[in-house]
Amino acid sequence: MLNYADFIKNNKMEHVSLFDESMDINEYDGLIVLPPPNITGNLHIGHALNAFIQDFRVRIEKTKGKNILWIPGTDHSGIATQILVEKSILPLTRMDLGREIFMDKVWEWKEKYQANIYSQLKSLNISLNWNFAKFTMDSDVQSEVYDTFYKLYHADLIYQAKKMLYWDTQLETAVSDLEVKFSTVKGKMFYIKYPLTEECNGQHFITVATTRPETMFGDKAIAVNPSDDRYRDLVGKKVCIPMTNIEIPIITDERCEISKGTGAVKVTPGHDFLDFDIGKDNSLQSVDILDSSGRLSGKFVPKEYVGLSSIDAREKLETDLMNFIDHIEDVEHQVPLGERSGTVLEPKVTMQWFVDTKSMAEKALEALDRMNIFPDYFVKLYKNWMNNIQPWCISRQLWWGHRIPVWYCGDNIIVARSQEEAQQKAIENNLVHYTLKQDEDVLDTWFSSALWPFVTVTTNDLPLNKFYPNEFLVTGHDILFFWVARMVMLGGFVKGGIPFKEVYLHGLVQDDFGKKMSKSKNNVVDPMKIVDEEGSDVLRFALLYHSVPGKNIKFGDKNIEHARHFCIKIWNLYNFIKHNVDGTVYTKVDLSSIEHDWNKWILSELQTCSAEINDCVQNWEIHRASSIIYHFTWDVLCNWYLEGAKFLLKSDFQEETIKTLCVVMKNLATILYPFIPILSSFIHRDLFGKNIDKMEMLLCPDFNYDKILFVKSVIEAVRFCKTVVTFSSIRYSSEKNYQDMYGLIEKISGISVISEHVDGFDYPIHDGFITIVVNEDAIDLLKEKIIKKYSELSEDYKRLLARQNSDEFIQNAPRSVLHDVSNRLIFLENEINKIKKIMKMWDN
RNA sequence: GAGUGUAUAGCUCAGUGGUAGAGCGCUACGUUGACAUCGUAGAGGUCGUAGGUUCAAACCCUAUUGCACUCACCA
The missing domain is CATH 3.30.2320 (hypothetical protein PF0899 fold)
Structure with a gap:
């Protein structure tokens, strides 16, 4: 007889098709979408967890007679992919290649890595229907993206504005607040004396504290709190910016905190969020002293500083400002870093496109009545975020992504759903004498991702009323705001209602010590390696068993070992049964013919187990369901029942015990199917000659539990x-x-x-x-x-x-x-x- | 600074007001025809701390400490 190791080896070779590719669309009762993995590389173990949870639920539904169409896809993930492709063409830059050739390179990359992701997803043996696979930059998806932009624009929910945002000087693009990660670094606090233009009560200077002295060239005022007695007499006086001798006033503003720094703060409206607001309220000019790559530039910057990076300028100022520096302190402070590039971000005022999210957020809050979020404590976070919603900057100064569907025509702006439509509009408005020029920027990746629950339906020509809202969404809690919130907002705007009936948020997979997995820490667990060595069932059970809703999973060899032992236990159970039924397999058994209490008892335990798992599934308590099936299989069935059955098989009850073993194995295989589908399908096929279908209803006879x-x-x-x-x-x-x-x-x-x-x-x-x-x-x-x-x-x-x-x-x-x-x-x-x-x- | 979560056996974690649970590890015994990739038994807990509510608290409330995360924060 085949042993377990051989079984694993054999199953690697054969691709087990787990859904019927010829199934008619009418046979599906609902739809879900796979959160599309980025085309940036390989699947990581978090993708595996995500996929297995969905597949678990899809198979549960299948054993209950409900077919769910599960659509795969990939995400173009603008910034991340562009960075990788730029790295791959070094020492050339994208500027060297030009937009068109560079884009060809990215498309090549996309083909390669999409194929990779798809084959890795397939090796997880999950029941995705590949006939409907989509990519977020497919042309039909693009039409939907443009259509959404168009609708939002004409509903006055998209606008262009000059605002201060974090700017990535390496990627030379604006980034959204959510893409900023703060990090504590050691820096220096400069106490700089700004000379007063005229002495005041014996004072010649006003001292300000700053960690960013290089922004002084953009200073437009010194501000103090109006109730700060120390500076009362200085208000209204003027100071000179050291080095440039440009005169700026001393003003008052409530937002200056008396206890912070020296109480006097330099106001740089071009490069600080607070200063931007102070500047606006005090009619101060906002000047930009940094170019897009973060180097000092412009007429306010002394010649010897032009072209220097912020860091270099800061260093140079430390010596050049000698006469103006009161003292310097070492400090630890938080600096904003780009999530993808890792470089220090600079606040910078630029013209960008924004989505006015206020009204959509209100609807998204109402949507909570019809959309359950699991675990429910994320509802609080969701509400909190929606209640404090900020305008969403959707333009990025990148090349890879959906080009913004806005065409410029002299001073005119045309928003259209295609180049042709833009052209048509230009003609209608007598603008043909201008050349039509599309906006150079692209949309935030999350803009297109936000449409995923319905574009997957519409671009596949599937009936929207049947498949939207989707049955449920399963994703990591880390993208609740990035993705889930935006799907609810944009889905609600474009299609009305909710995009999915339930949201299940799972945790992140961390290493054995609770640390985030990362290449630099060299603690990454490669799911493909585990699939290769152990089979997908083992990886799957190892993840499902520990997936408590919303909580991170510490994942190590222990988890794998535990799952492997479980699979082997089931394998041995199957061996035992196969050996003992010895050819006389009963596929249908009249349970009323079972007489021995030991046999009746295990049937009743099986029924209880099945019912308990059902209850767990309703609440997405997959970890509990896993424990229940584990306990039933190992303790109740193998350790107790089987030991007794060994006696019954040699007694007058032999035949009914064989029958019982068959019923138990057949139904256990069905219960196990969502947990370990490969092994359970194999057992079911091997013993009963057909694939797992719907769960049987067991009507157990009464028995004497005593x-x-x-x-x-x-x-x-x-x-x-x-x-x-x-x-x-x-x-x-x-x-x-x-x-x-x-x-x-x-x-x-x-x-x-x-x-x-x-x-x-x-x-x-x-x-x-x-x-x-x-x-x-x-x-x-x-x-x-x-x-x-x-x-x-x-x-x-x-x-x-x-x-x-x-x-x-x-x-x-x-x-x-x-x-x-x-x-x-x-x-x-x-x-x-x-x-x-x-x-x-x-x-x- | 604001918020959310979390603290339970040596380790990793479940736990639904009413007898404290699992896996791994540890100790002892056992290869009897599915399985030593195993079985059986055992040891190991004032459930972070202090109050409160309750007939009854690991669970609910308040405070507090540690940890994790989210949001805000470059004087």
């Missing part, structure tokens, strides 16, 4: 005693005497149960005693065990009795709890009395 408790109780007692003494037979005595279970007990425990009276040591069990036939020497060890048990039970009893004797408890506790406690007390009392009786006999 008998099961009896068997377990005797066996547990025997095992407990076996750890201290050796014996080969016991006698059981009680009112209820389930003789028909003796065989089972003997088989599982490995001792014989005799009915004739014997002398031995009495040991209490669930419902009576067992008499252990054992020699005198060992009795003390057993006594010790019993004394320990006695003290444990007594303590329990005392505590519980105290509770039951409390009037307040009786008055206030619900009836069911009172009932439980009194039952428990009766049980404990029984146990204790049994032990007392035994102990009394010791004395005789």
